[in-house]
Amino acid sequence: xxxxxxxxxxxxxxxxxxxxxxxxxxxxxxxxxxxxxxxxxxxxxxxxxxxxxxxxxxxxxxxxxxxxxxxxxxxxxxxxxxxxxxxxxxxxxxxxxxxxxxxxxxxxxxxxxxxxxxxxxxxxxxxxxxxxxxxxxxxxxxxxxxxxxxxxxxxxxxxxxxxxxxxxxxxxxxxxxxxxxxxxxxxxxxxxxxxxxxxxxxxxxxxxxxxxxxxxxxxxxxxxxxxxxxxxxxxxxxxxxxxxxxxxxxxxxxxxxxxxxxxxxxxxxxxxxxxxxxxxxxxxxxxxxxxxxxxxxxxxxxxxxxxxxxxxxxxxxxxxxxxxxxxxxxxxxxxxxxx
Amino acid sequence: xxxxxxxxxxxxxxxxxxxxxxxxxxxxxxxxxxxxxxxxxxxxxxxxxxxxxxxxxxxxxxxxxxxxxxxxxxxxxxxxxxxxxxxxxxxxxxxxxxxxxxxxxxxxxxxxxxxxxxxxxxxxxxxxxxxxxxxxxxxxxxxxxxxxxxxxxxxxxxxxxxxxxxxxxxxxxxxxxxxxxxxxxxxxxxxxxxxxxxxxxxxxxxxxxxxxxxxxxxxxxxxxxxxxxxxxxxxxxxxxxxxxxxxxxxxxxxxxxxxxxxxxxxxxxxxxxxxxxxxxxxxxxxxxxxxxxxxxxxxxxxxxxxxxxxxxxxxxxxxxxxxxxxxxxxxxxxxxxxxxxxxxxxxxxxxxxxxxxxxxxxxxxxxxxxxxxxxxxxxxxxxxxxxxxxxxxxxxxxxxxxxxxxxxxxxxxxxxxxxxxxxxxxxxxxxxxxxxxxxxxxxxxxxxxxxxxxxxxxxxxxxxxxxxxxxxxxxxxxxxxxxxxxxxxxxxxxxxxxxxxxxxxxxxxxxxxxxxxxxxxxxxxxxxxxxxxxxxxx
Numbered sequence: 107x108x109x110x111x112x113x114x115x116x117x118x119x120x121x122x123x124x125x126x127x128x129x130x131x132x133x134x135x136x137x138x139x140x141x142x143x144x145x146x147x148x149x150x151x152x153x154x155x156x157x158x159x160x161x162x163x164x165x166x167x168x169x170x171x172x173x174x175x176x177x178x179x180x181x182x183x184x185x186x187x188x189x190x191x192x193x194x195x196x197x198x199x200x201x202x203x204x205x206x207x208x209x210x211x212x213x214x215x216x217x218x219x220x221x222x223x224x225x226x227x228x229x230x231x232x233x234x235x236x237x238x239x240x241x242x243x244x245x246x247x248x249x250x251x252x253x254x255x256x257x258x259x260x261x262x263x264x265x266x267x268x269x270x271x272x273x274x275x276x277x278x279x280x281x282x283x284x285x286x287x288x289x290x291x292x293x294x295x296x297x298x299x300x301x302x303x304x305x306x307x308x309x310x311x312x313x314x315x316x317x318x319x320x321x322x323x324x325x326x327x328x329x330x331x332x333x334x335x336x337x338x339x340x341x342x343x344x345x346x347x348x349x350x351x352x353x354x355x356x357x358x359x360x361x362x363x364x365x366x367x368x369x370x371x372x373x374x375x376x377x378x379x380x381x382x383x384x385x386x387x388x389x390x391x392x393x394x395x396x397x398x399x400x401x402x403x404x405x406x407x408x409x410x411x412x413x414x415x416x417x418x419x420x421x422x423x424x425x426x427x428x429x430x431x432x433x434x435x436x437x438x439x440x441x442x443x444x445x
Numbered sequence: 446x447x448x449x450x451x452x453x454x455x456x457x458x459x460x461x462x463x464x465x466x467x468x469x470x471x472x473x474x475x476x477x478x479x480x481x482x483x484x485x486x487x488x489x490x491x492x493x494x495x496x497x498x499x500x501x502x503x504x505x506x507x508x509x510x511x512x513x514x515x516x517x518x519x520x521x522x523x524x525x526x527x528x529x530x531x532x533x534x535x536x537x538x539x540x541x542x543x544x545x546x547x548x549x550x551x552x553x554x555x556x557x558x559x560x561x562x563x564x565x566x567x568x569x570x571x572x573x574x575x576x577x578x579x580x581x582x583x584x585x586x587x588x589x590x591x592x593x594x595x596x597x598x599x600x601x602x603x604x605x606x607x608x609x610x611x612x613x614x615x616x617x618x619x620x621x622x623x624x625x626x627x628x629x630x631x632x633x634x635x636x637x638x639x640x641x642x643x644x645x646x647x648x649x650x651x652x653x654x655x656x657x658x659x660x661x662x663x664x665x666x667x668x669x670x671x672x673x674x675x676x677x678x679x680x681x682x683x684x685x686x687x688x689x690x691x692x693x694x695x696x697x698x699x700x701x702x703x704x705x706x707x708x709x710x711x712x713x714x715x716x717x718x719x720x721x722x723x724x725x726x727x728x729x730x731x732x733x734x735x736x737x738x739x740x741x742x743x744x745x746x747x748x749x750x751x752x753x754x755x756x757x758x759x760x761x762x763x764x765x766x767x768x769x770x771x772x773x774x775x776x777x778x779x780x781x782x783x784x785x786x787x788x789x790x791x792x793x794x795x796x797x798x799x800x801x802x803x804x805x806x807x808x809x810x811x812x813x814x815x816x817x818x819x820x821x822x823x824x825x826x827x828x829x830x831x832x833x834x835x836x837x838x839x840x841x842x843x844x845x846x847x848x849x850x851x852x853x854x855x856x857x858x859x860x861x862x863x864x865x866x867x868x869x870x871x872x873x874x875x876x877x878x879x880x881x882x883x884x885x886x887x888x889x890x891x892x893x894x895x896x897x898x899x900x901x902x903x904x905x906x907x908x909x910x911x912x913x914x915x916x917x918x919x920x921x922x923x924x925x926x927x928x929x930x931x932x933x934x935x936x937x938x939x940x941x942x943x944x945x946x947x948x949x950x951x952x953x954x955x956x957x958x959x960x961x962x963x964x965x966x967x968x969x970x971x972x973x974x975x976x977x978x979x980x981x982x983x
Contacts, residue, residue, distance in 0.1 A: 133928060139939045140931070141948070159928035162939065166666040167924040170814045171844075174821035178828055178841055180928070194669060265653050267663050303572040303653035304551070307944040311555060327944065335747065336947055436667040437482075440489040445655055 131157040132376035135172065136185040137165035138363055142397050143185070150383050156376050165191035172200045172368060181368040182377035185227070188269050188361050190276070192224040193429020201366040204378050212385045216422045217362055217402050224366035226425070227384050228393055229400040231418065232274050232359045234349045235328060236320045237313055246320070246349045249278060249359065253293025261294065262309040262318035265302040266439035270324055270361065275439055276431035277359050280423055284438065291442035302445050307331060307339075314342040321346075325415065329398025333411050350418040357419035361428065362402065454793040457785050461797035464778070464856050467815030468682070468803045471675045480673035486664065494660040494677075497574055498643055501656060504578030505585060505642040506635060512582070512729050513589025514631060518619065519726060521597040524711045525719030531726050532594075533968035538733030539587040539910075540960025542917040542934065544647025545953050547571075547580045548941050549737040551651070552744075572652040580652075581642050583733035588641075589634035591910070592865060595902045596630035597623065599872065602710070629871050633864035636689060640805040640860070643681055647919070647938075657681050658808040665811075678807050685806035689799070738957055744950035751951050756931075761955060764916055764932040767847065771854040772912040776904060778855065779862025784896065787870050787878075788888055798867070802860030809857065813924040816853040820844035846927050853921035858914050862907035869903030870896070909967040913960045933959070 136143055140162050147158040161168070165186040172179050172195075184201065186192050195201050201223040209218070209225050217226030234246055245256075252261060264271065278287045299318035309321040310328060331343035350358045365384065367377040383389055390401040395409050462469075519525075520532050538546075553560050554568045561568050570576070600623060608622045624631075649656045657677055665674030714722065751757060782801055786794045804812055820843040828838040843849060873896070881891045897904070922932045933952045940949035 139943060140936075141940070161926060161928055161930075162935075163923045164666075164810070167810060167814060167817075171817045171821070171924060174817045175841060175844060176821065176825055178821075178825060178838075180841065180845065265650075267650065267659060267667070269667075272667055301653055303570075304651060305944045308551075330945070334945075334947075433668045433670070436663065437485055437489075440485065445653060 130155060130376065131159060132373050132380050133159045133180045133182045134161070134185060134380070135168040135181045135183070135368075136160060136162045137168060137187050137191065138162070138185050143393075145396075146384065146389055146392055147380075149389075150380060153383070154379065156379070158380070165195075169195045169198060169200055172370075173198060175370075177370050179368065179370045180372060182371040182373045183365055183380055184368055185363065185365045187230075187363040188273060188428075189224075189226075189364065189425035190269060190273055190429040190432045192219070192364050192366055193426055194432075195366065196223040197429075200369055202369045202371065202374065204367045204374075204381070206378055206382060208382045209385065213402050214404070216420075216424055218364075219366075219426060220424075224364050225381060225385070226362035226364040226402045227381075228363045228390075228397070229402055229420065230270075230361050230363065231325050231350075231400065231420070232270055232322065232361070233325055234320055234351055235310060235313060235323055235346045236349055237316070237345065238347050240316075240319045243347070243349055246351070248352045248355065249274065250282070250290060252297065252320075252322070253290045255293075255297075257297040257320065259297065259299050260319040261297045262299055262312045262321040263294070263302060264305060264309060266436070266444040268305075270306075271322075271444075272432055272435045272439070273361050273428045274322070274359050275435035276428045277421065277423055279431050279434055279438070280427045281356065284434065288438050288442060291439055291444055295442050295444050310346055311342055314345040320349075325412075326398035329411055333398060348415045350416070352421065353419050356423070357421040360420050362425060363399070450789055451791070453785070454789065454791050454797075457782065457797045458793040458800075460778075461782065461801040464859060465800045465803060466819045467812055467853070467856055468807055470818050471678050471807065471811055471815045480670055480676060482664070482668055482670045482673045483676065486660075486673060486677075490655065490660060493655050494657045497649075497654050498656045498658075498681075500574055501578050501581065501642050501645075501649070501654070502639055504575065505581045506639055508578065508582035509586040509589045509638045510631070510635060512586040513634060514593050514624075514627075516586075516590050516726055516729070517594035517597055517627075518623070519722055521594055522623075522711055523719075523722065524713040525722050527723045527727075528711075531723065531730075533965050534730045534734075535590055535726065536587045536964045536968065537730055537735075537961065538584045539591075539913055539964060540917070540957045541584050541734060541737060542647070542919070542937075542953075542956065543581055543584050543641075543645055544651065544919075545937065545941065545956075546584055546733065546737050547577070547648040547651050548946055548949075549740050550580065552946055553736065553740050574652075574654050577648050577652045577654045580648050581645060583729060585638045585641055586729060586733075588637045588910070589631060591906055592630040592634035592637075592868065593627055595906055596627035596868070596872070599902060600626050629868040633868045636864055637805070637861060639688065640685060643684065644806060644808045646808050646810070661808055661811060674811070678811050681808075682803060682806055685803065689802075734957070738954065741950045741954045741957070744947045745954055748948070748951055757952075760931050760933050760936055760952065761959065763847075763930055764934065764956075765959065767850055767854065767922070767932065768912045768915040770847075770851045771858065771915040772908045774851060774855045775859050775911045776862045776908040779859055779866055779907060780900075780904070783863060783866045783870060784892060787896075798863060802863045804856040805858065805860040809919060809921060810924065812857055813853055813921045816849060816856065816921070816925060817844060820849050820852065844925070847930065849925040849927075850922050853925055854911075854915045854918055857918065857921060858911045861910045861914070862904075865903045865907040865910070866900060869900050873899055905967055909963050912963055916956055916960055 134147065140160065144160065147160060150156065151158050168184065169191070172181050172184070175181070184195055192201070196219065203222040205222060213225045217229070218224065236243070236246060266272065275287060275291065278290060300312070306323040306327040309323050310331065312318055313321045325348060328343055328346070328348065331339040334340065352358060365381050367374055367381070371377050384393060385403065387406060390403050390406040394401040398412065400408060400412065516535050520528055520535070550571050554571050555561065604622050604626065605618055608618045613621065644658055646658050646662065650659050657680060661674045661677045664677060665671050778801070782798045786798045821841070824841045824844050827842065828840070832838050877895060878891065881895050886894070917934055919934045919938050922935050926932070926935070933956045937949045937952040937956060941953070
């Protein structure tokens with residue numbers, strides 16, 4: 107019996123600490139990992155005096171939680187690492203429109219929702235990386251060309267479960283239509299050097315190990331390997347090179363990490379202030395650089411490492427399209443047998 | 446209208462329903478009719494999901510049975526070098542989350558890794574369906590080992606000696622006497638293994654093996670079709686219901702209860718066979734714990750300073766607190782449900798014990814979202830009710846606090862004490878109850894003075910398993926935690942899923958080490974109580 111009462115008082119203590127309320131606060135539901143955002147949030151607090159409360163988790167689960175909490179939801183800001191999820195949160199009625207001259211001015215039009223439901227915070231590019239000893243950059247051109255027979259048994263790419271492959275396929279549907287894209291996906295699948303396994307880093311490792319000659323990855327994974335303190339990873343990253351696809355046409359496929367203010371936000375002003383803070387000079391540089399991504403603002407300089415990969419032209423397809431076409435892309439990849 | 450016991454049955458059923466709501470909410474989506482995407486799924490990916498899930502279940506089921514039962518028999522029946530250490534060392538892989546061992550082994554076998562550099566032959570790619578089966582087998586066999594060993598230890602020596610005097614050889618005694626007697630425990634362990642295998646997401650996702658559980662995520666979050674995803678989860682649940690029902694049927698026909706008595710003394714083995722046996726038994730420990738732990742240690746050495754970071758102790762504290770609350774809550778509830786069914790096996794009580802255990806069979810994130818739905822609507826109702834009578838609104842009392850995490854983990858792991866205690870109680874002859882009753886003992890004193898002392902081993906086993914499982918549990922903590930609260934598993938997973946293995950190593954290693962202490966504690970409690978603690982004050 108005594109043990110039980112200890113348990114109950116423990117539980118009660120938990121409930122009480124969980125409910126402690128703050129005077130000036132902003133509550134963040136973030137799909138961006140803690141290590142990649144917390145330092146910036148701390149800086150926001152020290153500059154404005156506004157406490158930031160943070161939960162991280164998968165975007166889908168966080169949106170489900172917001173929906174379930176309804177009008178009592180404490181969430182002020184939702185941060186995700188792709189446009190598709192922001193679009194879905196908006197479709198589910200979980201994001202409010204935010205009027206902000208600063209944001210309208212700083213975030214390029216293609217990288218935000220036309221009505222102001224969400225704003226891009228950093229740009230992530232999906233590119234082709236190749237092994238310079240086996241492939242000349244002149245052999246590479248576009249995403250579409252990855253389906254050419256000459257790449258038979260030479261491509262590494264991860265599973266179609268991954269959101270970045272879903273977004274890439276969605277962008278191809280938007281540009282080339284569904285029928286052409288399905289043919290492309292079938293060609294790509296038959297060109298794969300192995301069944302899709304692992305994440306983007308694993309594709310880079312397989313490329314360096316000679317399992318394939320080209321791989322499709324997000325640049326920041328390469329950046330993390332190149333700039334990190336794991337000597338093996340650095341060595342591997344040096345054996346591969348970045349190719350920017352579709353530079354003579356629409357530009358390389360990009361996605362964003364971004365944020366929006368929650369519909370039921372208890373502190374919408376603080377929420378807007380936080381998002382504005384995240385696009386100021388200093389934040390942009392830190393936010394992008396820490397994860398080897400690109401700032402959304404063209405006037406913010408990028409790190410030396412990113413400069414080495416060269417400048418590139420971005421596909422200016424409105425990112426909202428990636429969200430709209432995501433389900434079609436998944437079904438198409440299912441049909442094409444892309445595991 | 447209702448007799449008191451019937452009323453109690455009803456209350457128990459309601460309790461079980463409350464615990465099952467998160468799963469029922471998900472499974473209930475079938476009532477809305479098949480999703481329009483169902484045709485697409487079944488014509489493209491569903492066969493592959495089913496094939497791979499079935500393969501993994503067979504692979505892992507067979508593997509864990511072989512390792513778990515053989516190891517349990519060896520350490521409980523033979524004396525050989527290092528037996529005392531192996532008794533608990535065999536449990537160590539339990540502390541290792543499956544996704545973590547998958548990442549670690551991939552790193553160890555990588556072409557740039559030390560192992561491959563040292564070997565002339567190319568190592569096989571671990572990232573295959575069979576590789577996933579192997580990883581799951583390595584971390585899940587301790588369930589079978591633990592449950593089976595507890596059963597062997599509490600088996601009376603009499604049955605085996607009778608078999609011997611009747612001329613049965615050692616193999617025959619094992620297969621015809623010991624194994625059938627331990628069957629409920631073995632099956633209980635196997636059921637846990639199969640449920641965990643079918644619901645695993647981390648390992649199969651990383652290895653690119655399309656299973657029902659990766660399919661659920663893909664359908665829900667990729668296709669944006671929660672209904673079809675829930676229906677896939679329903680398929681998974683159905684499989685578990687069928688499995689458990691079949692087993693229950695089969696068990697009923699050959700129900701054996703043995704009143705505990707003197708346990709058999711282990712037989713000494715010769716030096717050669719003894720060393721050989723010890724070596725064979727160390728193999729799963731080496732592959733499932735020692736090597737991965739060493740690799741994690743190597744990775745985390747450059748960042749041992751993170752330990753001093755103030756947040757790190759907080760992570761450990763939160764993880765331990767959640768694990769402790771869940772272990773107590775789940776074991777208590779499991780005992781209540783199973784014991785009540787023993788007292789009176791009417792339909793509501795049987796249903797209650799069955800219903801409460803399904804949380805384990807659905808992938809963690811699906812369950813966590815179910816918990817959010819249930820607790821958040823509870824909160825909304827409470828707030829609206831209080832507001833309507835003019836009282837201040839308390840906010841998200843259930844879904845916004847650690848209560849949500851503990852509740853979710855309890856629902857998820859409740860099946861562990863249910864299975865364990867069920868197997869334990871079945872080994873106690875009903876004559877015990879009859880004897881106690883005829884001496885005028887009422888139900889509660891009987892629980893305290895007869896059942897609880899005899900259930901010490903399964904109680905400790907269940908509580909420990911839930912504790913360690915909660916320590917590793919990820920999705921519940923990830924989706925449900927309150928603001929600014931983190932656990933070790935969340936920290937490790939966030940970094941590992943970003944493929945930052947080196948950064949993930951320290952929290953991962955801490956999970957492993959935090960799991961070791963309870964494992965050792967438990968082993969002490971499993972040694973046959975009749976050998977070590979002669980009936981104290983019953």
